[in-house]
Amino acid sequence: MDIHRFASLLRSRAAALAIGTAALLASTLLSGLASAQDKPIKVGLTTDLTGIAAAYARSQVNGVQLAIDQINAGGGLLGRKLELLVRDSQLKPDLGTSHTRDLISREQVDFLVGPDGSAVGMTVSAVAKQYKKVVMMTIPNSPRITTEAFHPYVFTVVPSGVMEARAMAAAIGPGNKRIAFIGGDYEAAHQGLKYFKDWLVKVNPQAQVVAEAWPKLGEPDYSSYITSLMSSKPDVIFSYLWGADLIGFVKQGKPYGVFTKTKVASLVFLDDLKALGDEMPDGLIAQMRAPFFSIEGDRMSKFTEQFRAKYND
Template identity: 40%
Template sequence: MKWKTLAAGTMILFFCLVGGVITGEKATAQETIRLGFVADVSGVGATFYKGQKAAVDLFIEEINAAGGVMGKKLEVVVRDAQLKPDIGANMARELILSEKCDFLIGPTSSAVALAVTKVAKEFKKIVYFHTSNAEALTTTDFQPYMFQVVPNTGIEGRGIANYMAQKPYKKYGYIGPDYAYGHDQFNAFKGELAKLKPDAEIVEVVWVKLGETNYSPYIPTLMAKNPEAIFSSLWGGGLSTFIKQAKPYGIFGKAALCSLFDLDMLRVTGQDMPEGLLGYARCPFYAVDNPEMKAFVKKYYDKNQEWPADWAIMAYDGLIALTEAIKKANSTDSDKVVKALEGMKFKSLRGERYIRAEDHMANVGIYVGVTTKSPDYKGFLIMKDVVEVPAEKIWLPVEQVKKLQEGKK
């Protein structure tokens, strides 16, 4: 009987301990909100990732120091999509199933984003896109568990066409990467330019593979028909390389180049960047004058000893919107947070913004300016005379968005 009593007591103790461990694991899970970051860490996405991750880390440090969200700490788990859609989709599944992440943070590549958004829909987990910006994410590939805080390809293409149509140029050339981002942006640009300036003509279109490093074979083709202006969807290191290789051909004395002049690209190009080029950015910190941006820039610079690129600002803005929606919903359940997000106003680093209910697109426009040297920023050019082209002027009307979402022409 003594042995039976001892055995019974041991079993009770065992189950109590196991139960305590399980309860402890559940408690730990309940005390944190896990963010799964499907990042493009390697290859041409590395520079973007550096700023994105620095901003995510800064936000998490700040929010956790202030007590978290609903009393829960934030933590981030990173996986590298390597700019490959199939790998990105697999990483998203791993973050949801194995890492038990509550929400996803999107990648750099639009092609990867289009794969990740399907996984987010499958598992009913919210994903926010801060850098990848295919307009299809909000239209033909729209699903309710996504939202976007980066100006999409349509907003960018129509926005820069809107601005360039005011210039005297009538003959345009185009060069861009041969994948979703380039094609979407070019189609938006072409359509808006035709509407605003019917006598304008796109005389040459050149497509290059993503990651191309030698533009010498393409430059003569691009210039053969003497365009007065060149619009480009090249970005980052690719755009920087193109500019450096195009200078010896004298392109910038013959045609105006307009493209995405984000801070990382300007830093990489350095003094090789010509002055006086018309360009745009998604959120240049030096041109946004409000207390929130100033405070963020100081904290970011103090921590990282460099200025925040556009990618850092947008990643941070996405977390502002997400955490505000979680608080509003008082839940981490994605369905409840989706309802909180739709139409929600939030104070971003770019000022007061809202999420449009019909396509979960934040009303974020583009910032257009002209490259110039500045004594405040050594080693690279910035843009001067910067003006914002607001989203409301250039995003798709709700009726058109709904038709595209429903698969109508």
């Protein structure tokens, strides 16, 4: 399949999923929360405000809070205000479990929003299933969340890791035979490489992954990983690093000629681009998840303006 057509299909399917899940959530609210008009509708958000995902998590919390403020300013839902309760899971699955359970059992939240990291997302989803609470995933996208660990209470508005892995394979597989991989040693990266390899065989049977590097999340020193990757003489490096890890890799990789001696492809978020600024190397093959500037429509434009005005971001 042509990569441009594939990307178009990915965007349309993601948009359809977002609209469908939003409609389902609204329907649930309208049918199940018509009573107890004096109580706020509580939304629990367990996210990763500490660690490599901190910038993402701050933007996530700010975006959810702005949406809630706007809904409340318009009279709320069925006359009830919304209230956001936030917990910091620090990219630790055990904290994701304990915080989510506390939000449900002690704080009595009505709905949940998922974290940043997929490993934490898996635990948050498991608790949601146990207590039969709807949880909306906005960032974690391990394929296991919506396949083997799927349950009727979990929804997602992001493309599955399968979709992203296949899109990356379709983008860099043809024309490149030697591919090196680097990704954080955690859930989504392992799943991403698995599905990347599966699709790579289809788009270029002669291509192979010649090196794999698995630094821990929050790794401060990438020198040994960089030299190992470069020694494999790759045609392209596929990075599944993100957040502070991607920023560190980019900054440390430049003196080794990573971005001049070979091609690099990576999942990239807006916060990464902002943090790197002029240090972001030219020619990077970037994959992004529906950045706001690619989504057309008055509602998105207005929300973006309001977000920037409120948070100076």
